[in-house]
Amino acid sequence: MTTISDPNISVKKGKLLDAALSLMLSKGYHGTTVDEICAEAGVTKGSFFYYFKSKEDAGKATLDHFERLQSHLLSGTGWERIADPWEKLNRYLDVFALMAKNPDAPNSCLTALITQEMAESNAEFCALCEEKLAGNAKPLKDILDEVIAQYPPQSPVDSQQLADYFLAVYQGSLILAKARRNRAVLGQNVEHFRMYVTALFHIVR
């Protein structure tokens, strides 16, 4: 899994964030120790606490780091520059379907994992995760709004709700894929969602 670091931070801090991300994606926040992160990053504990004031602080930075990785995986595939909204929507869904075959794609969503572990016991983490999940749904909502404007559906479509639905589909699929050690379900479920949207807009191909 390649990770993308903010170029304005030091090499070692980048290594710590990469290590924290990889370990937390695999074992969760509580399952990952500061010592393990340091060992994986090849950095001492003193440095860890130089860059992060606490493990919690590092956890939040790791969530931001994960968000950067997500953006990187999403961009560069060119879907943003497609003019026709229906075509754009389909290229956007393709990106997710292809994650099943992309070895660089993480096998979990850190935001979801930390939500599960922390939402009830830590209000700050909960708010941060909620915000990041909302950000995950945003691009699809915008595309759907464009589709609605250009190809008005017969019965009204709630773009926000539909984007949330896709987010749930994808998050749930990641869990199934992890349990099965097989990502095929990711691609399959994206196709089910695609067929649903197609039916909603009564678009026959």
Place this chain on the structure above:
Amino acid sequence: MTTISDPNISVKKGKLLDAALSLMLSKGYHGTTVDEICAEAGVTKGSFFYYFKSKEDAGKATLDHFERLQSHLLSGTGWERIADPWEKLNRYLDVFALMAKNPDAPNSCLTALITQEMAESNAEFCALCEEKLAGNAKPLKDILDEVIAQYPPQSPVDSQQLADYFLAVYQGSLILAKARRNRAVLGQNVEHFRMYVTALFHIVR
């Protein structure tokens, strides 16, 4: 949240399982300590290790305990006894839609949480979770097979894949609901799935 204990176990073991379940649903496996479980159950540590040979052993028993709770929440709603498969399918989906309003329903899936935390680092937990998730999809697959037999769809429908799709929808929705501290999304997403299946079987209501 009410929990259902196997009547063949002692009161204290039942309390330990209830406590472990409630804590792990909220904070995950690694985030829950044996001491916390004992304190919540009003039992000492000696008893904990009398009933469970290790924390891991208790974790597996808690997964079984969670499965019992799931079965209990699903049964007693009477969907099994409905003769018409399409009607049965709809009553089955109702059960899940209504979870959003059921205060007894857990706000997370322990199987999903433990999958996320353990699947990569612990093969036994991984296999157990995979099996339990497959069990979650099974009733819906069976209903879908009945629907297919009685109301043959125009294009073929893969009942297993569709049941997996619903499982993903529900699992993902649980995560969104937890982050938002609002379960409305559970009901909404079940309705989206219901509309999709309706479209697949070309059933007009």
Place this chain on the structure above:
DNA sequence: TCTTAAATACCAACTAGTTAGTATCTTAAT
């Protein structure tokens, strides 16, 4: 341009508290 001060980046060793797990005891029922 050379010197120096101050900030930045980093590290090894330590500490105080917590963790899962154990060894030993007590009680109550059979």
Place this chain on the structure above:
DNA sequence: ATTAAGATACTAACTAGTTGGTATTTAAGA
């Protein structure tokens, strides 16, 4: 008297976080 069920009091290893440093880089003045 034996055994199942439970309590008490540990311990060894591990945890996050601290301390007190040392290199390295940057910036500014003479």
